[in-house]
Amino acid sequence: MTVLRSRGNPRLRRWTRLAADPRERRSEGCAIIEGPHLIAACLDAGVKPQALVLSESGAGRAEMAQLVQRSGVPATILADKLFAALADAETPQGIAAEIRLPQEATDLKAAAACVFLDGIQDAGNVGAILRSAAAFGVPVAVLGHGCADAWSPKVLRAAMGAHFSIDLRRSDDLAADMERFGGRVAAAVPRGGVPPGDADLSGRLGWILGAEGRGVSGALASHAALRVTIPIRAGAESLNVASAAAILFYEAARLRRRGAPA
Secondary structure, rough: EEEOOOOOOOHHHHHHHHHHHHHHHHHHHEEEOOHHHHHHHHOOOOOOEEEEEEEEOOHOHHHHHHHHHOOOOEEEEEOHHHHHHHHOOOOOOOOOEEEOOOOOOOOHOOOOOOEEEEOOOOOOHHHHHHHHHHHOOOOEEEEEOOOOOOOOOOHHHHHOOHHOEEEEOOOOOOOHHHHOOOOEEEEOOOOOEEEOOOOOOOOOOEEEEOOHHHHHHHHHHOOOOOOEEEEEEEEEEOHHHHHHHHHHHHHHHHHHHHOOOO
């Protein structure tokens, strides 16, 4: 077994840039995913990695060997210290992969549902929203200016494989993409909106979610057909945007199921 031990190795340097720099990811059209759960989700979705990377200690684990065998891609082995420099997690899990960024697969005009993210910078929130979208049948997520990069390591960890079951896209003009979607759009607002249980959430529905504190910009909210507010106890702090997204997506899915023919 040949183990790479040089920090100057050009492949390692490139992988480190891909893991750290969103501009590099966009330029090359590639990303680094880390951990057996994400690698398995990638393979389950029929995505073949461009390269697989194992840590020296992880190379002997049966779970890793099975993933390498499933992928059909020979693995590069890194010394543990080098793998730790590549990995973003505090405790590296011993396996990573380079993948091609998926192409936009869904025409917004044909999307059954969509979520638009307006300036949500926190990577954990973005990832959790994507995870809830996948769980509750929102097949497309559009990330506007100022959002955390969808393929950053922290977003990937928080999304727990959702990247491989929904269509992700970046947008330089959320308002234009909302118009292109063509369905009804609901803006999540902290106060003054209709409770989700009372709102008409039928048909092709898009959600627009904004960053905590600032919320959805007034310009984008003006494109929404309705505004929805989750009722909370008086005096309580507003909900975290990812928590709010999970509640809203669940409620829309529940109402769809209730309205579906038996």
